[in-house]
Amino acid sequence: QQQVKQSPQSLIVQKGGISIINCAYENTAFDYFPWYQQFPGKGPALLIAIRPDVSEKKEGRFTISFNKSAKQFSLHIMDSQPGDSATYFCAASRYSTLTFGKGTMLLVSP
Amino acid sequence: GEEVAQTPKHLVRGEGQKAKLYCAPIKGHSYVFWYQQVLKNEFKFLISFQNENVFDETGMPKERFSAKCLPNSPCSLEIQATKLEDSAVYFCASRTDRGEGYTFGSGTRLTVV
Numbered sequence: 084q085q086q087v088k089q090s091p092q093s094l095i096v097q098k099g100g101i102s103i104i105n106c107a108y109e110n111t112a113f114d115y116f117p118w119y120q121q122f123p124g125k126g127p128a129l130l131i132a133i134r135p136d137v138s139e140k141k142e143g144r145f146t147i148s149f150n151k152s153a154k155q156f157s158l159h160i161m162d163s164q165p166g167d168s169a170t171y172f173c174a175a176s177r178y179s180t181l182t183f184g185k186g187t188m189l190l191v192s193p
Numbered sequence: 194g195e196e197v198a199q200t201p202k203h204l205v206r207g208e209g210q211k212a213k214l215y216c217a218p219i220k221g222h223s224y225v226f227w228y229q230q231v232l233k234n235e236f237k238f239l240i241s242f243q244n245e246n247v248f249d250e251t252g253m254p255k256e257r258f259s260a261k262c263l264p265n266s267p268c269s270l271e272i273q274a275t276k277l278e279d280s281a282v283y284f285c286a287s288r289t290d291r292g293e294g295y296t297f298g299s300g301t302r303l304t305v306v
Contacts, residue, residue, distance in 0.1 A: 115293050126197075126284050126297030170234060179224060179288075180249050181295070183236040 089184025106173035113175035197298035216285030
């Protein structure tokens with residue numbers, strides 16, 4: 084049973100464009116929803132996170148939109164840059180243990 | 194320091210051999226987590242500790258896997274009698290007891306041949 088479904092698997096965006104990655108979860112007990120960025124050979128790094136009592140959170144070029152009733156949340160990367168090319172993981176947490184989505188490989192073309 | 198230090202970076206073991214991985218969490222972080230990342234990028238939770246106590250071990254294959262976090266020592270994850278399917282990158286992460294965001298280490302790549 085996959086508790087966090089992430090799409091798309093891969094994404095190509097032109098420099099300056101908007102990258103959008105979506106996640107859906109099943110367990111309504113999840114209470115913390117982070118996004119991680121991972122470069123090859125490195126560990127995931129926390130980008131931005133949200134709690135279910137907030138519908139949107141913005142940090143720089145990164146925005147999380149959260150829809151509690153639909154059990155969905157998404158990451159928007161504005162003005163995407165080649166340096167944003169990485170694998171992005173959504174996750175959901177209850178009692179600290181993270182359940183990850185399967186990842187989205189983002190390529191930002193120059 | 195402000196990073197989670199994992200050693201070794203790479204480990205090669207023959208099937209049936211023992212593998213031991215180490216993790217030094219960030220000083221002051223009371224929670225430690227171990228995750229396994231397999232080829233398709235999927236993360237699988239293994240075990241977590243609050244200080245030296247097991248917090249959540251629901252992901253741990255108990256027959257061959259064990260883990261410890263003892264005071265004043267790096268945490269460790271040990272795999273007895275490794276199998277080919279244990280080949281993966283093993284990540285350790287830590288966080289404070291107030292915070293929510295984990296800090297991950299760079300991982301240990303285990304290859305079982």
